[in-house]
Amino acid sequence: MTTSRVLIIGATGRLGQNLVRASIESGRPTFALVRGSSFSNPEKSALLEEFTRAGVQLLKGSLEDVSSLVEAVGQVDAVICAVSSNQVEDQKLADQVKIIDAIKEAGNIKKFYPSEFGNDVDRTHAVEPAKSMFDLKVAIRRKTEEEGIPYTFVSSNCFAGYFLPTLAQLGATTIPREKVTIFGDGNNKAIFVKETDIGAYTIKTVDDPRTLNKIVYIRPPANIITFNELVALWEKKIGKSLEKTYLSEEEVLKLIAESPLPINVVLSINHSVFIKGDHTNFEIDPSASELYPDVKYTTVDEYLDQFV
């Protein structure tokens, strides 16, 4: 069995660090592109030390330094980009185009993972500004395909670590214990995946020919739940009923139109996920859970235990 050498770009980020750890655990030679300044950064240097101890090869460089990027890409078989794309920023498009250019120049890459890890951006009903943000990812998909670069697009739906600690209550720093706001009627199924599990599933796909030039969906069966089910699960854990406020689609659209950046981005993502049901309103090929039944993912039920 092949074990590709894996380069992770954005390795110190929320998802990136989980990709690094999963790659190392899988036994793959693992590389991380790291800015020189990160080594002298007290917050990041501890993480980089952990990586080094685990056997990660740290390559000094950045997207701004094209030669460092080409050199890094030349040393590996697979490139996973995990730079954040949560804001509507043209720079994000330019950054990933640089990676595609470097992959073309290097000519050796067997698998490219653009920064996806959310909705299937070809199948959303998002309104602005989420629409434009998703369109940036669509543009990168099309460019990857056009350039003939072998790829996997990973649709991992909601990061558990971003949504669950507050039950998707934007602005909250703790989980609600009295009141909760629900987008729409709360009856569409959404999907929440712990970042460590996204890392594990993604790395499983690296050398798997079934995933070549495919979208891989991470849909752990126990984590496909409606917002109402999510709230009910939490209520059961704390033995208490929450006061629920339902926002109609009309109210949410008005709020999105009137809110500044980046509040409107999050609201419009929530609109797509919870009101339009864009995680689950289409059929898919086997999901990652079926391809890799050996991954013991964390269920939403288990995840919520830490907040009781």
Next chain:
Amino acid sequence: MTTSRVLIIGATGRLGQNLVRASIESGRPTFALVRGSSFSNPEKSALLEEFTRAGVQLLKGSLEDVSSLVEAVGQVDAVICAVSSNQVEDQKLADQVKIIDAIKEAGNIKKFYPSEFGNDVDRTHAVEPAKSMFDLKVAIRRKTEEEGIPYTFVSSNCFAGYFLPTLAQLGATTIPREKVTIFGDGNNKAIFVKETDIGAYTIKTVDDPRTLNKIVYIRPPANIITFNELVALWEKKIGKSLEKTYLSEEEVLKLIAESPLPINVVLSINHSVFIKGDHTNFEIDPSASELYPDVKYTTVDEYLDQFV
């Protein structure tokens, strides 16, 4: 010199864990009230192990179990409450009243710190819903005073770890690199303090008679800055100018009125801090930085380095 025994309630939280570490580092016998369920929680148990190794005495109990609370209070000299109060929840008031009742019953406490660690709630110009949230803290202040319980109220202004990673852009998961939304004209001075420093300053006050029955303000001189200065500092670090959108007070008030919980809470706190200037629009006695010049606090400038 006295070194009080310190009990921390909410010890596994964002601020609580920093209070625990600061108390241990100061050489004080340190106790944490911990729910039984936390020990079997994978996220919390690692932290509790760290505490145990550091010498913290973990006391099983909770605010719901009054006898456990009275017993815990009976073993110490100072009680610091660090339970979250970021949402408008009546339960938070009831919880702290239970602590006050336990302190009265135990009769031995020399210093009580209610869960403050934000604005000086007696001096804000907040609108709803922040107003009600601050009023809960005001009610606890008055009850503490009325019961004759010796206290220090710590006004630590903005948590750096909550505001700075996104430059206070609600909903963002990364720091802005292209666009930034600014509340008001961006010219009021706000104050940002790293959570470890809030822990260090707070613990310094425990046995300091100068702080008995006083409000202690944490205002590190280098961290008293306007929003415009904050953005300029960031722009200088990344060598790039951000596109700025200024929201007038009228626009912000309208948005607060129309937004659901808890978005409206955060917006109304930001209104108080950034538009009304409630961190700095009044004179104070010596701040913690003057009382304890030996605390080497992290400046906003240093804090932002990790995001470059």
